[in-house]
Amino acid sequence: MPDRKTELILGAVLLLLGLLAGAVWVPLDSETPPIYEFRRQTYIGDALLPMLAALGIALCAAVHVAITLLDRGTSDRGGPAFDRHAALFLLSVFALMALSGLVMFWSGPLALALFGPETDPPATYRLMRGTAPWKYLGFSFGGTLLVFGLISLLEGRMRAGRLLIAVLAVAALIAVFDLPFDTLLLPPNGDF
Amino acid sequence: MTFARLGTALAGAALMLGALPAAAQDWEPQGPVKMMIAFSAGGGADTLGRLLAEELNTRHGWEIIPENVTGKGGVTMAVALKDEPADGLSIGISVTEATAYAPQTMRSPAYTLSDFTFLSTITGTQMGIIAKSDRGWSTLSDVIAAAKSGETITVGAMSQKLADATYVLAKRNGIQFTTVMTGGGKASLNAVIADDVDIGWSAGAQTASVRAGDVVNLASAEAMPLNVSPDAPLLSVYDMPYTFGVKFLVMAPDGLPAEVRETWQARIAEVLNDPDGKLNAFTRKVFSGPEVIQGAELDAYMQKSFDANAELLTESAE
Amino acid sequence: MGVFEYVWAGVLAVFAGPAAFEILGIGVPITVLMTAAGFLLGIIGGATPGLAGPFLMAVSLPILLSVFGFTPDALLPVLGFLVGVMKGATVGGAVPAILFNTPGTPDAMLTTLDGHPMARNGQAGKALRTAHFASVTGDTFSDLVLFTCAPFLAIVVEAYLGFGEKAALILLSLAFVAAVVGASPMKGLIAAFLGLFIASVGTGEDVYSRLSLGTDTLSTGFPLITAVLGVLILGEVLYSFEQMWRNRRDDRPAGEAPQSGDNRLTWGERRRLMPFISVSALIGTGIGALPGIGSTLAATLGYATGQKMHKGPVPFGKGTPEGVAATEAANSSVSGANLIPVLSLGIPGNVGAVFLILAAESIGGFNPGPSVFRFSTAEVNPELVIAFGLFTTMMLANVLNWIVGGHIMRATGVMARIPKPVLMPIVLLLTLTAIYVQETDFTALYFAMGFALLGWGMRKLAVPVLPFVIAFILAGNLEQTVRQAFAASGGDPLFLFKSPLSVVFLLLGLLVILFFLRKPASEGS
Helix, strand or coil: CCCHHHHHHHHHHHHHHHHHHHHHHHHHCCCCCCEEEECCEEEECCCHHHHHHHHHHHHHHHHHHHHHHHCCCCCCCCCCCCCHHHHHHHHHHHHHHHHHHHHHHHHHHHHHHHHCCCCCCCCCHHHHCCCCCHHHHHHHHHHHHHHHHHHHHHHCCCCHHHHHHHHHHHHHHHHHHCCCCCCCCCCCHHHC | CCHHHHHHHHHHHHHHHHHHHHHHHCCCCCCCEEEEECCCCCCHHHHHHHHHHHHHHHHHCCCEEEEECCCHHHHHHHHHHHCCCCCCCEEEEEEHHHHHCHHHHCCCCCCCHHHEEEEEEEEECCCEEEEEHHHCCCCHHHHHHHHHCCCCCEEEECCHHHHHHHHHHHHHCCCCCEEEECCCCCHHHHHHHCCCCCEEEECCCCHHHHHHCCEEEEEECCCCCCCCCCCCCEHHHHCCCCCCCCEEEEEEECCCCHHHHHHHHHHHHHHHHCCCCHHHHHHHHHCCCECCCEHHHHHHHHHHHHHHHHHHHHHHHC | CCHHHHHHHHHHHHHCCCEEEEECCEEEEHHHHHHHHHHHHHHHHHCCCCCHHHHHHHHHHHHHHHHHCCCHHHHHHHHHHHHHHHHHHHHHCHHHHHHHCCCCCHHHCCHHHHHHHHHHCCCHHHHHHHHHHHHHHHHHHHHHHHHHHHHHHHHHHHHHCCHHHHHHHHHHHHHHHHHHHCCCHHHHHHHHHHHHHHHCCCCCCCCCCCCCCCCHHHHCCCCHHHHHHHHHHHHHHHHHHHHHHHCCCCCCCCCCCCCCCCCCCCHHHHHHHHHHHHHHHHHHHHHHHCCCCCHHHHHHHHHHHHHHHCCCCCCCCCCCHHHHHHHHHHHHCHHHHCHHHHHHHCCCCCHHHHHHHHHHHHHCCCCCCHHHHCCCCCCCCHHHHHHHHHHHHHHHHHHHHHHHHHHHHHHHHHHHHCCHHHHHHHHHHHHHHHHHHHHCCHHHHHHHHHHHHHHHHHHHCCCCCHHHHHHHHHHHHHHHHHHHHHHHCCCCCCHHHCCHHHHHHHHHHHHHHHHHHHCCHHHHC
């Protein structure tokens, strides 16, 4: 459970965001107001649901702050929810994911440009995205990097056996998603 | 390698060389084709698209990957398709209204008719105005009479265009309807059957219920009488110069090379016109049967729909 | 067609449907095969700490969609598989709880209290047999209640509820889920409102996509599968990553104790367990029928009631079969009854039901809700046949469970030895791949990670995720029904308060929130 201070900050932030979204963002960013008249009939507009939802968040956040302030008995229920460790954790996981994503996206086109067949005009990745081996490159490299990287991160050390597991897992995924189906595209092939 | 084999190989190579000019004319997709379907899985447009993909695959080995790009009556898909490369490897399955009606309702239109190459229509709806049989109404005249006698009539409409239509229909007949927006597909039919609305528009989902006698077609909103209820009056009887039938079609981004367009048109026509094909059977079961309008004729049809919709919009905005 | 013809058509749709392959000239129907496969996967997955039913359903759904496509023929095999997973995971969850004191699923938490002491005393086999017997009895009972209640409830709803009442009913369900799921009803409500808000991005009736900030990326809104898998599955994955990352050490499960005691479960013993199982099954079914209250509460109540009833020599908590039976019967009988609000109202009350709705929505042709149970006589209502087909697959899974479930269960102890730091990254890649093949766009993966971050943050701040997910799923339905009710009332501002029934629903919703607000937050957790 988060401690009292976290609860108060959470409530205050949500109160502010809810009010902002409900009073500023929603009215400015939807075509019809909450209620409008059109051709002699009254309609509910697109703004109503998000406006009520945002104000609902603000209202509940306000009540939450009030309850937390009144409830003095449960002040020390645990440590803060977010600390330096959480930030470091997120940073490393998302850096790894971003890197794997980049590798996944560009391995295929890069390899094709470097080692692709010499044709005129040169084959684009869009044309080759359904052809082995090109279609497997991005997913294989990116996927292996992601799985092996995460395992190493979580275990705090790199082990060759884990690399093997990552390669096998990626191969298994290719076997499940790609081999039996003509109509499925592995990442990143749908983007080309 | 023996000489005999070498001979065969050379002959094969010569054949391939000889076939090259023809291959340039008869374009074939060199990679997987992305088929964007503008409506959700399981619906009419989705089934049409997937059957087309399946038959093109079995007949010609084309690798077609259908995906549902849904939202706003086809606008979402049109926006996405517009920015795809015009190489014949990205096509869309949608309805005429998505390009002939929707952009005219936008304050700054996201696209126009000329942003697309229209390859072929597939089939058309069986749009009718329906009511539950136990209401005792047999044509729209009975509903208009009921409204004139002071009864409040709620009307289920699946799209903004049909809401416009409801308004104009009421205005031209000197009455007032209360429009209730329902979702697409069977939603309008379900609302009528559950007595949530009095009458509703339905694009063909009503056919089985009409046959079973639970529901009646009060009027045909197509240019022609409905297959299942040939006696239902046309909307022109009620002073409506517009029709509201919708055609399903295959489209691509603008600027498709001529040979690509021709190949697609020929292949689609071949699949649609095969009376033993699954796609052909499906259009006959649920919709108006196969309708193959292509090329200049289709462009003219789209422009005509566009202009008719402009008139409807002007009239309904009054 | 009459009622019995419909039931029969549903049974036939399962057993006489398309065959997967033939053995000795007899075709094995694909739906039967898929139900069995799902059941097997469910037991194995349930017995693997960290996986559990929702994970397996989430990950297998996109694969199933690719295998079976989007035709009506796909519905029963896919739903059968998911039902199988749901039921398998329920029994599988007890295995690591008993053998290693680590519950495979959250609701097996209380099974550890008596199951693990039994295993330490050399009676693991007996504990597993007890868990299986109680679980499958409770599950079957719950299904029977579902089969009888859902159709009648649906017919009543369809006949008596108009737009206004339906809207009020959705609001009541959301309020209920928000109030009971987490420790604080206010946080539950915040989660539900957030779900509604995020679901309204890029949707709506106007041509301009609301809240899209004018961008194309947001104008199509957030895909349902991406959002649900992101918050529910990837958020949990991320959360478990952090736990593992913080204590980077192998927490291997405790070793198995040597088994020497009495490991049989005689018919006399089963008979003596029946009072505990019956009471717990009733509790679980009652709780399951209400949206949002999970099997964990059912297990807690079942265990507590069993404890009061118990007069045997070994007290609860020291390793008595009655304790295992009371818990397992209660948490297993939740799953069937959980489908009552889904099938009769279209309102998913728990995670398992969420995935059944996702499957039905993705395939199309079956919209869980009151209109399913229209016993039309002149023409066949295909959705009703599917509904009875679904019931048949549930019964089929139960029969499988009775016959072979116990044997499979006792063989899955090895699953708990798979290290979590190896398993979870693979689950992450699997989920991301599954999302990608559905959406074929990297943007979907960015969205998925965004939702994962949201789910992680919510877990850290003890904001429940289930109200968010259910509100996200119901938002479109709720908005449309409210709009319809408003339009049909002719623009009456009091349109939601015009019928006594909708006023009752709304008042009930308010009362539920106030009731749980009064309760000190520390008790709720």
